Amino acid sequence: MKYFVITGHRAATTGHFKLDDIAGGAGRLDILVRCVNSAFFLSHNLRKDVEAYLVCMGGEDAPKTVIFKGEELRYLNPDERSTASLIRNALMKPVEPGEEVKSSPGVYVSRMSFDDVMDDLSEKGEFVYLKEDGVDCREFEFPENPIFVLGDNRDLTEEEEAKLLSFSSEKINIGPVSLHADHCMIIVHNEVDRRSA
Amino acid sequence: MKYFVITGHRAATTGHFKLDDIAGGAGRLDILVRCVNSAFFLSHNLRKDVEAYLVCMGGEDAPKTVIFKGEELRYLNPDERSTASLIRNALMKPVEPGEEVKSSPGVYVSRMSFDDVMDDLSEKGEFVYLKEDGVDCREFEFPENPIFVLGDNRDLTEEEEAKLLSFSSEKINIGPVSLHADHCMIIVHNEVDRRSA
Numbered sequence: 001m002k003y004f005v006i007t008g009h010r011a012a013t014t015g016h017f018k019l020d021d022i023a024g025g026a027g028r029l030d031i032l033v034r035c036v037n038s039a040f041f042l043s044h045n046l047r048k049d050v051e052a053y054l055v056c057m058g059g060e061d062a063p064k065t066v067i068f069k070g071e072e073l074r075y076l077n078p079d080e081r082s083t084a085s086l087i088r089n090a091l092m093k094p095v096e097p098g099e100e101v102k103s104s105p106g107v108y109v110s111r112m113s114f115d116d117v118m119d120d121l122s123e124k125g126e127f128v129y130l131k132e133d134g135v136d137c138r139e140f141e142f143p144e145n146p147i148f149v150l151g152d153n154r155d156l157t158e159e160e161e162a163k164l165l166s167f168s169s170e171k172i173n174i175g176p177v178s179l180h181a182d183h184c185m186i187i188v189h190n191e192v193d194r195r196s197a
Numbered sequence: 198m199k200y201f202v203i204t205g206h207r208a209a210t211t212g213h214f215k216l217d218d219i220a221g222g223a224g225r226l227d228i229l230v231r232c233v234n235s236a237f238f239l240s241h242n243l244r245k246d247v248e249a250y251l252v253c254m255g256g257e258d259a260p261k262t263v264i265f266k267g268e269e270l271r272y273l274n275p276d277e278r279s280t281a282s283l284i285r286n287a288l289m290k291p292v293e294p295g296e297e298v299k300s301s302p303g304v305y306v307s308r309m310s311f312d313d314v315m316d317d318l319s320e321k322g323e324f325v326y327l328k329e330d331g332v333d334c335r336e337f338e339f340p341e342n343p344i345f346v347l348g349d350n351r352d353l354t355e356e357e358e359a360k361l362l363s364f365s366s367e368k369i370n371i372g373p374v375s376l377h378a379d380h381c382m383i384i385v386h387n388e389v390d391r392r393s394a
Contacts, residue, residue, distance in 0.1 A: 043374075043375035079227040180240060190372045194373060
């Protein structure tokens with residue numbers, strides 16, 4: 001399995017936003033939406049061996065984490081608006097601490113914080129931090145079940161970074177030029193695809 | 198300079214579509230929009246050395262080609278809706294055959310067909326066809342001014358392919374797994390970035 005954790009530092013945690021305004025009123029939810037696209041889409045298929053954790057930290061009902069699980073995923077289309085709609089549906093579901101509530105096939109919502117997600121995933125694989133000062137991904141030996149951790153358009157906070165680094169200090173970068181989170185994920189997928197080909 | 202030519206086989210050629218429906222009524226314009234994102238966005242900057250040609254072949258006013266020029270480009274945001282709006286504004290401009298009309302800084306519309314675009318660009322660089330049966334991009338010697346040619350969610354037609362191959366038979370693939378056009382562009386950029394780093 002491959003896991004991606006993307007922190008949306010201002011991303012909406014209620015469904016009270018307009019699908020026309022995901023880059024504005026929803027706290028740059030557009031970034032997380034594009035990360036979902038990068039996580040799952042193949043040319044004519046979805047990647048079933050991927051799970052994406054969107055840690056939403058904006059607004060009054062924060063934190064919430066929306067989880068996409070490739071193995072069960074249905075109704076995912078590549079355009080931003082329809083994916084934002086799946087996330088909004090998830091954020092509209094009532095959910096108690098400790099619960100994971102399904103909003104549509106393969107889409108779940110919980111009240112997990114970034115720290116909770118780290119604790120939860122630490123039992124499932126090994127963390128790999130995507131960061132400019134990491135080693136080149138082409139030189140990196142990927143663990144069997146990598147958990148890639150990225151910020152949105154902001155770096156991880158010091159606290160988030162400290163939590164992550166308490167589990168692992170593995171860092172990779174994707175090349176000589178800094179890219180958006182969703183673009184970095186494409187490069188990482190390509191590298192892992194090549195290793196397993 | 199790096200050029201990308203993406204053919205939208207059903208993409209809208211008039212501005213009569215809703216921004217809420219770019220994946221439907223606009224003939225999968227969402228694919229071309231994501232390709233614009235891939236062509237230009239760096240983490241905190243735009244690639245100035247890129248031009249993207251969107252060949253729109255759907256609807257009654259076909260063909261039209263919308264051109265994004267990185268050097269002059271302004272008002273480009275990463276979300277799909279705002280980029281679709283730039284394209285719609287371009288498609289709303291009256292334009293005569295042989296003309297190239299500016300609709301906003303760095304965005305132009307013309308009545309060029311796929312063949313016209315090939316003829317026009319053939320004087321500016323060398324064609325590279327992104328195709329599954331090409332050589333691995335990591336083994337490829339990129340020309341100085343590459344013109345990357347891709348289909349949208351459909352392959353190039355036989356006629357389009359014949360036109361392209363009349364100029365060059367250089368073909369590359371991006372790895373062991375087939376990806377969406379916009380994702381392929383990220384891999385190609387990364388490879389070229391690494392060569393010039």
